[in-house]
Amino acid sequence: MVLLWQGLLLVPRPTAVNAADLRNPAVRSEVDRWVVLLGRFGVQTDRKGLWQGVVTWSGRVRSAQETLYAPQRPVQRLLGIDQRWTLFGAPDDRPWRLEIHGRHDDGAWQPLYVAGDPEAQLLWGRLHWWRLRDLYNPTGSQPRHWDRFVDWAAVEVFERTDHDEVRVQMKRSKIYVPGEAGPPMTTVRFIETRHR
């Protein structure tokens, strides 16, 4: 019975998606790849049509699985056990980059921490710790604990520097494989500032 239970949990479960998710460039990019791929096998569809199918069928599968798993949920919740395994299942070709800038009153913004930039690495020892990254790393929408993280980062910067203002933001850039070319496609989101 235990094996059967855990075996049921192993069945891959689609994440909840909706029509609005198609606004996410990473989702659009992946759907476009699938449109091209399916076209090669003679299945003609477009971005909108394919995504609508994904939304409809993943919703049905999720609903059926939720019903199936309901009896085991209390034990699962108490012990925190599960069988959902994925590691970089959908690698992002538009990854986010955390940036923390500081400035003095009437001064220009200075980069204090920029992920991946060896010139701006204030707080890097903590910001690189995987547990903390999970607090700020976005997966499309604003991280759930973003405000809490920004408050913490601002306090840390004010303790270590004499800046009067801190700006925390996420920059998203397109990664191209060698031989591929395109515009930089950089966007900045989740901008928050804190004053001393």
Place this chain on the structure above:
Amino acid sequence: MIDRWVQVWNTEEVPTPLAAVRIGVGLCIAGDLVLTAALGLVPLLYGGWGLWTLKLVAALMVAAGLFTPVSAIVLVLASAQLALHIHALDRGVDVLLRDVLVVLAFSACGQTWSLDCWRRTGGWVDGSPAPAWPRKLLVLQLVAVYFVAGITKFAVPWSVFGGYSALWFVLHDPHYSRFPSLPDAVYPLTQLGTAVTVWWEMAFPAIYLGRRTRLAFVAVGVVFHLLLLVTVRIGSFPIGVLVLYPVFFSHEDWVDLSRWAFPRSPPARAGG
């Protein structure tokens, strides 16, 4: 059919692989907690010291093999509570280690190499046989982890149609990569790594074909996790899974492997 099923699971063996896993899991969890504290992040991440302390004490007791079954269950409950406290902090490796600890709690993992052994026998080693099903179940668990991780790599970059470019993107993610400015020349290597990763994961059930196949898959796994450790910041995952690897072989298999790896040289003859 049922008799055969019972025969497969109802065997006995010396539980040293389980003891090794117990020590590894306890130290892995304790190390993660201590590093989080050393960085001064406990109040921010865990909201206070209560559950952190409980989890650390339980993890150390599991590693030491003191009141092992109770310690393992306390560790599972403390970890699950922390997961409920901030869900974003609960990663796949945390879930995996809780799954493993539940099995360890019902196993003889504290029989040897433990304070429980010392309290009971006055020594550190007890080589008496114990039920083998927990080790076999943990092997099945690892097969499930790799196989499901393989088949859920739906994204096109993990396939030949996406040019096996997945690792190129992963290694350019500034939040994960240790070397986010890779030169173009390593792109073919990342393609090879992507292909090997996804096919190795999906083929992992092949370890049941025999001991040599199992050894080959385990060897690739060790290299895979060590490369992950060196190239990307994904916390406890590479170590947290590697500490489970002793279960891939029984005590007797490990003895054979160690004899093969370190053959005893014949005693030197006196005189000459």
